Amino acid sequence: MAAMTPTPVDRGPAVDVRDLTVRFGEFVAVDGVSFTVPTGSVLGLLGPNGAGKTTIVRVLATLLPATSGTAGIFGHDVRRDPHAVREVIGVTGQYASVDEELTARENLLIFARLLRYTRAGARRRCDELLEEFALSDAADRALKNFSGGMRRRLDLATSLIAEPPLIFLDEPTTGLDPRTRQQMWATVRRLVDGGSTVVLTTQYLEEADQLADNIVVIDHGRVVAEGSADHLKSSVGTGTLRLVLRDGAERATAGSVMEQLAGHQVEIDSDGSLAVPVNDASLVTDVLIGLRDKGIEVDDVGVHKPTLDEVFFQLTGNREDTV
Template identity: 60%
Template sequence: MVEFESAIETRGLTKSFGAFRAVDGIDLTVPMGTVCAVLGPNGAGKTTTVRMIATLLRPDAGTARVFGYDVVRDATAVRSLIGLTGQYASVDEDLTATENLTIFARLLGSSGARAARRADELLEEFGLQSAASRPLKHFSGGMRRRLDLAASLIGRPPLLFLDEPTTGLDPRTRVQMWTTVRELVRTGTTVLLTTQYLDEADELADRVVVIDHGRVVADGTADELKATVGAAALTLRVAPADLPTAATLVHRYTGAEAVLTTDDGHLTVAAADTSALPEMLIALREAGIEVRELGLAQPSLDEVFFAITGPTDPLRVPEPA
């Protein structure tokens, strides 16, 4: 196969359902070997976009390519290059883990012996060997999601779509899934991730794309998007009696227009320039002021999300299932 820099490239991708335009001209580029997280409110167009790129829906207009293959003209080739894990497990609860994976492998054309070997490999990779002969109806939610992800990797696809893969999982299992995704990317897989958890995007994504009302409204690294919201927040605590002098010094060294103070000795500023913080701390010490607490934090992706998309629109039409 010809080498391409981008695993996914869409231009003007559009899809309507009746009078409702779910996707309205999406331009998206996902470099190979990276994780791209797609965020957006419910009904923003995330899932519809993924389904078009994965050949499950035909676009009304625009183009989408996967490793250079057009998702409409070359749909068969595209399907051979992708794996898709949705929000709900696509496995049979009455079969064992081994039986489920073996069936998937046979459906993809593997012989019986090769299918059995691949099933064993994936059960080991996802820590499910001890439950290999157990019917899925007795699996926990986290085990089912790991098995579903394993099933999507039967054919070793170079591109993996993860549509809210950790929805409903406990924190420990979510972290285990994050470790699995990082390992997949380390070995060359490209991942397009839709998620409702902003910390998940912050942890995993090389690039974050925010979609709202069917359009891309922000695109960049997590740090780049955070920078659009505002400066880092500097917080420190001193003795209440030292607040006036401390506020003057903090203003002088940070250039902040306003220093917010509380009666218990906390000061908070939006610190656009943090390069002079060492000098500020020296000045506070020379003034005989003890800094009891000090913190510097960027805006969170949550703040970015709400700043970009605004409040929830109760009249927004949900995406078709």
């Protein structure tokens, strides 16, 4: 948990991980992972269930020792200087770390006092956070009467009492409804706009697509891909060209033209449209000209860009689990 006045940090990487390995007996949970997180950015950690994402977060938050390798937080080694690391981080796990019998205000006040806020300072900070996370109206209600979304917002508020420069969010929106998830996304964006750095693990690929500046894909404890969402999407091709013909009887001729120009097999979708992968945007024009030259009229045309889901499935070969 972060201290009330965080230790000043430089403008180097917020997180620097080198050859990190974690073993539990014979089982290798994290296998030689390396990555950096620039200050003021959001890193998304993606991977199938059990890939090692939470284990990495626990090591970086000084909650679990690594077997080998190094990890630094704003230049502080997590193994040699854990106290300095804890002063500049906030951690929100998958389950609320709060007392069910107490009110939201009481929970926040307890944590604020533990972080050495004065009584008056603790009250001010709690009021700010209750307002920020839309909990003011429920501030004096016992947590056992809170919805899942309210609990998650309070847990995030608790981790931000000391305004840490680095925040670990381990699947913070698990179980939330779409509206509450959108609210949490807005909160993360505000934190980054204010200068914070965020390391985010998530079971929602759209979440990483929306929030992350850089994404590290973990599978079986190893990094299998890294880059921005756009970079990862481009790794599976520019996109898919889909055409709807005016005359369905011309599908065979049109499909032959498309395959010849695009160099890939054409698929016919359930709605009768023709689809073919295109690795170069200029091929779209070539196909349309080729169809025009054959006298084939097109009613509708579109290019479908790869989704992060498709990238994830291709990289991990896992179509049943999400992350």
